[in-house]
Amino acid sequence: MKGNVKSKRNISLSGLKNIDKKLVNTILNEVVDQGPTVSFKDIAGQEIAKQALQEIVILPALRPELFTGLRAPARGLLLFGPPGNGKTMLAKAVANESNAVFFNISASSLTSKWVNSEAEDKILVMGATNRPQELDDAVLRRFAKRVYVAMPNVDTRRKMLANLLVKHDNPLTSRELDKLSREAAGYSGSDLTALAKDAALGPIR
Known part of the structure; x- marks a missing residue:
């Protein structure tokens, strides 16, 4: 599988408004840009999850004029399910299919200042966890949409x-x-x- 690789140097900070530059630099230092691009075709199975992500994320990103008002897309999405079944791969594929930049950031790197800037900067936060039952209610409320990533049949x-x-x-x-x-x-x-x-x-x- 081959794909174009984006250099960190080519990602501009100018498009990120009202965000602390130190925080942005921390995020850019963790951006996943060294591997090949991933598409849904590269991921075997997970058809239900792919369809849900197509409707929740990809279509709104590609046709934003259709998703306004009550159709406005969620700014938080949680992928959950047993470990080792491609949650991160699905997230990377969503970014590729949506023509977006994918950042793989640990929860400790996120702050309320970053989360509160989502609406203005059109950032979708996708979480991935093997244990959703251990997330507190405040965290779960950030993820209005949730997609189950199942074990392979x-x-x-x-x-x-x-x-x-x-x-x-x-x-x-x-x-x-x-x-x-x-x-x-x-x-x-x-x-x-x-x-x-x-x-x-x-x-x-």
Whole structure:
């Protein structure tokens, strides 16, 4: 997968109004700009989450004239679900599909001054958590929209394994791949990646 990489030096501070420059510099220092771009096509499965994100974020970003008044998009969105299933990848894909800049920022980097500037600067804050039940009510109120990122089903597991194994000339037959996909029930996306990596080391052990 190839994509254009934006340099931190090319991201201007002039478009961010009424925000402390020290805070902006902290955020820019954490911007994710070293990897390739990610699109929804690069993410296996998660069709329900993708559709929700398309309606909640991408369409309003691309056609803002249609989303005013009661249709105005939310400024906070929470991705939640079991770990290792692509919440960060989905967030990066949303930014790419919306022609936006993606910042990967820890919660400790956010301040009320940043959050309170959202409306003027058209910033969407997307949170990601494995434990939404541990967030307090004040935090949850910031995320008016919430999207569940599920564990992969058998079809998604098969697609993920096939995508991983294609790098090694597909050593499994179609029947073996079907069997492995069924037996990997309960595996997350990161579990499947770890499984494939471990198997790839087998011939050289």
